[in-house]
Amino acid sequence: MSDRQALPGFPASILEAVGIRIIRGLTETGRTALMMISAVRWIARGRLEGAEFVVQLNRIGVDSLYIVLVTGAFTGLVLAYQTARQFLDFGAQTFVGGLVGVTMAREAGPVFTALTAAGWVSAGIAAEIGTMAVTEQIDALRVLATDPVRYLVVPRLAAAAVALPVLTIFATVVGGIGGYAVATAAGISSGTFIISLQRYLYAYDLWAGLVKAFCFGVIIAAVGCSRGLEATGGADGVGRATRGAVVTAILWILVANFFLDLIFF
Amino acid sequence: MNTETTSTPAAHQIAADVVVSVRDVWKSFGTRTALAGVSLTVRHSETLVVMGPSGCGKSVLLKHLVGLYRPDRGEVVVFGRPVHALPEADLDALRIRIGVVFQSAALFDSMSVGDNVAFPLRRHSPLDREALARRVHELLALVELEGTERVMPSALSGGMRKRVGIARALALRPSLVLYDEPTSGLDPLTARTVDDLILRLRADLGVTSVVVTHDLDSAFRLGDRIAVMDSGRLETAGTPAEVLVAPDPLVQRFLSTRTVAVTPS
Numbered sequence: 001m002s003d004r005q006a007l008p009g010f011p012a013s014i015l016e017a018v019g020i021r022i023i024r025g026l027t028e029t030g031r032t033a034l035m036m037i038s039a040v041r042w043i044a045r046g047r048l049e050g051a052e053f054v055v056q057l058n059r060i061g062v063d064s065l066y067i068v069l070v071t072g073a074f075t076g077l078v079l080a081y082q083t084a085r086q087f088l089d090f091g092a093q094t095f096v097g098g099l100v101g102v103t104m105a106r107e108a109g110p111v112f113t114a115l116t117a118a119g120w121v122s123a124g125i126a127a128e129i130g131t132m133a134v135t136e137q138i139d140a141l142r143v144l145a146t147d148p149v150r151y152l153v154v155p156r157l158a159a160a161a162v163a164l165p166v167l168t169i170f171a172t173v174v175g176g177i178g179g180y181a182v183a184t185a186a187g188i189s190s191g192t193f194i195i196s197l198q199r200y201l202y203a204y205d206l207w208a209g210l211v212k213a214f215c216f217g218v219i220i221a222a223v224g225c226s227r228g229l230e231a232t233g234g235a236d237g238v239g240r241a242t243r244g245a246v247v248t249a250i251l252w253i254l255v256a257n258f259f260l261d262l263i264f265f
Numbered sequence: 266m267n268t269e270t271t272s273t274p275a276a277h278q279i280a281a282d283v284v285v286s287v288r289d290v291w292k293s294f295g296t297r298t299a300l301a302g303v304s305l306t307v308r309h310s311e312t313l314v315v316m317g318p319s320g321c322g323k324s325v326l327l328k329h330l331v332g333l334y335r336p337d338r339g340e341v342v343v344f345g346r347p348v349h350a351l352p353e354a355d356l357d358a359l360r361i362r363i364g365v366v367f368q369s370a371a372l373f374d375s376m377s378v379g380d381n382v383a384f385p386l387r388r389h390s391p392l393d394r395e396a397l398a399r400r401v402h403e404l405l406a407l408v409e410l411e412g413t414e415r416v417m418p419s420a421l422s423g424g425m426r427k428r429v430g431i432a433r434a435l436a437l438r439p440s441l442v443l444y445d446e447p448t449s450g451l452d453p454l455t456a457r458t459v460d461d462l463i464l465r466l467r468a469d470l471g472v473t474s475v476v477v478t479h480d481l482d483s484a485f486r487l488g489d490r491i492a493v494m495d496s497g498r499l500e501t502a503g504t505p506a507e508v509l510v511a512p513d514p515l516v517q518r519f520l521s522t523r524t525v526a527v528t529p530s
Contacts, residue, residue, distance in 0.1 A: 136371035143331050143365040144385045144433075145357035 028248070032226040038149040039157055039222075052155040060121050060156070060221075061163030065170065071116045072171030075108045076100060076178030084186035097193035098200025100179035105205040106265065109172035110164075111257055114216035117164060118249035122224035125156055126245035129228025130238040138229065153225040157218060164217030165210040172209065208264040215260060216253050223249040282309045284441055284473045285330060290339035290349075292325060292497075299325040300336070301497040307441075312467055312474040314488030316481065318519065322497040323477040324368065327443050330475065331363050332356040343441065361389055364434030364472075368446040370426040372418040378405070378429050379414030385436045404432040408462060424455035431462060435470075442466070444476040448483050460486050481520065493519065 042048075080100050087096050129152055132138050141148050176197070183193050224245045231241035285307035292300040299322045307313045315323045328334045329341050332348045341348040346359050372381050382401045386392055392400060405411050408428035418426060427447060434442055447463065448456035460483050467474060476487050484491055485505050492502040493516045501511040509520065 132373075135374075136367045136369050137373055139328070139333050140365070140367060140371035140373070142333060143360050143363065144388070145360045146384075146388055147353070147357075 028226065028230075031230060032222055035149060035153060035226050035229070036222055038147075039153050042147070042150045042154050043158070047150055047154070048158060049151055049155045052151065053158055056155045056159035057163060059124070060117070060159045061166060064117055064120055064163070064167060067116055067120060068113050068167045068171050069174050071112050072104075072109065072174040073178040075112050075171070076104055076175030077182050079103055079108065079175070080179035080182040081186070084183045084188055088187060093188045094192055094196050095200070096183050096188055097180075097196030099196075100183070101176055101197040101201035102205055104172045104175040104179070105201060105209045106261075107209075107257075109175060110168045110209045110213040110216060111253065113168045113171045113213060114164065114220065114253045114257075115250060117160075117167070117216070117220050118253060119246055121160060122220045122245045122249040123242045125221060125224030126228040126231070127238055127242045129225055130231030130241040133229055133231045134234050134237055148229065153221075153229075156225055157221045160217035160221035161214055162217070164220070165213040168210060168213035172206070208260075211264070212257065212260050215256055219252045219256060220249050223252060280308075283307070284309055284311075284344060285313075285475065286340075286342040287326070287329070288340045288342075290326070290329060290336040290341060292322075292329070292334060292336050298497050300329075302339070303494070303497070303499050304339075305492055305499060305502060307473060307475055309473055310467070310471050311489045312463075312476060312487055314476045314478060314484040314491045315494060316478050316484045316491060316519075317494035317500075319479055321494045323479075323494055324445050326494070327445050327475065327477045330443055331360060331365055361385075361437055362440050364437070364439035364442040366427070366430045366434045366442065366444045366447055368449060370418075370423075370430035372426055372429055372433070374418050376418075377414060378410070378416050378418065378421070381418065381429060382414075382432045382436055385433065389437055400436070404436055405429075407435070407466075408432045409458075422455075424451050424459065427451065427459055428462065431459075431466075435466070438470075439472065441473045441475070444474065444478075446478055446480075447476065448478065448480050456480065456483065463487055495519075 080096065083099050084093070084096050087093050087099075129138075132141075132152075138148050138152075141151060180190075180193055184190055227241040227245040227248065231237045283306050285305075287303055287305050290300050290303045291298070301322075303322070303326055305313070305315075315326060317323055325334060329336055330343055330348065332351065332353075336349050339349070343359060344362060348356065348359065351359070372378075373384065376384065379398075379401050382404050383397055386397050386400060390397075401414060402411065405413060408431050410425060410428055410432070413421075413425070413429075418429065421429065431447075444463065447459050451459065463474065463476065464487060466472060474487075476483070478484055478487075488505055490503060491505055491508045493500045493508060493511075493513075495515050500513050501508060501516050503511070508516065511517070
């Protein structure tokens with residue numbers, strides 16, 4: 001008996017397995033794109049569920065604040081700790097403030113905030129909407145003449161798109177403060193750090209970081225909603241949707257970050 | 266076999282008192298055929314019970330009536346409108362005239378009982394705050410659940426959840442109510458209460474009803490006509506008395522488990 005017969009459903013070849021993954025990925029991307037088109041239509045018509053938007057803004061923004069602050073602070077601390085030690089050896093301490101500031105504004109602030117939110121927010125959205133899907137609540141919305149995209153997706157997209165840039169500002173500021181604390185403790189004077197920050201950090205870096213955060217917010221909510229809406233098969237299906245949302249959101253954030261960097265910097 | 270999919274001309278040929286017309290509907294999910302050429306009609310103020318063993322396609326048929334599923338072939342006309350061909354946006358106007366009671370009740374678990382019942386009213390009626398509260402109270406009184414407005418669905422028993430689902434389905438005074446397994450998972454006493462409620466609603470409000478069930482007692486208690494399905498096919502249909510003497514062996518085998526005494530006339 002061949003291995004294939006011994007393991008029913010086992011892919012005939014690696015090529016087949018890769019092909020299945022690609023088709024699944026394209027199907028999911030297509031579904032998410034269709035959902036986004038529908039969401040953009042509702043937004044263009046000005047049909048935002050105000051109360052639901054506020055609830056989601058609180059859940060995505062306020063509830064995520066503490067984990068984002070911790071992530072931002074420790075990112076700044078580590079960044080300054082590593083660079084201050086190295087740069088002091090070369091007598092290049094005048095670059096530390098700028099390096100910490102630019103890195104936090106362009107990359108560490110938006111990307112680490114987004115990756116944290118991918119685990120926290122995207123998983124939460126996928127689990128919530130996925131549970132609604134497997135318990136017929138999405139069908140109930142539809143038969144009550146309420147488009148699930150309008151009622152569930154649009155408020156979450158809008159809230160994440162608003163919340164992520166704000167969270168990124170907090171993460172960047174806290175990271176900068178953490179970096180300042182470590183750098184001055186390592187022997188770099190306060191003035192040197194601040195002058196370096198002023199010399200190398202431009203407003204453009206901050207704006208570009210916030211635009212990136214906006215894009216990441218859209219990705220996080222879109223992936224969470226899409227995976228949730230497609231959930232089937234009870235608790236197991238919700239679990240799969242949640243795990244899938246986190247992995248997909250992280251991948252999309254990393255890919256999008258690369259292309260956004262190519263555009264902005 | 267009718268393979269026509271554009272049904273507007275056919276819709277005009279349907280008798281005026283026919284609320285639901287299903288013609289040669291086929292539906293498959295992957296390789297599994299859920300409906301294989303089902304045809305039936307439901308007339309005004311009539312209660313049609315669709316019964317059959319689990320997995321025979323009853324719930325799939327019900328979901329076609331409200332546009333949650335689209336047939337692969339055949340046509341579904343409700344209130345003279347071709348449900349199978351209407352775009353999602355146009356279905357909403359029709360769905361407001363149809364109440365659906367889901368098998369799992371499908372209450373929104375993030376909302377209280379009162380908010381669940383008020384949900385369709387808030388979205389599709391011009392009622393002010395006070396009138397809305399009165400209507401919610403009236404609907405909950407109808408299902409004998411007064412005073413539960415602030416209770417969360419998770420705190421309700423299965424029978425109470427079903428009754429809240431019925432109250433929500435009736436909120437917009439629908440002319441057609443679809444019940445998906447209204448008594449499944451309930452103890453006999455609670456099941457009887459739900460049956461009595463459905464009978465009372467028909468007597469008091471004169472709504473047309475389609476009840477999907479595998480509960481024979483409920484079927485014979487509620488149905489003006491009964492349709493028996495098996496493996497996606499309609500095996501027989503007629504008045505309870507006609508179904509009792511139907512020659513089909515499957516129908517007779519299914520009926521042999523019946524406990525309610527009904528004498529053929």
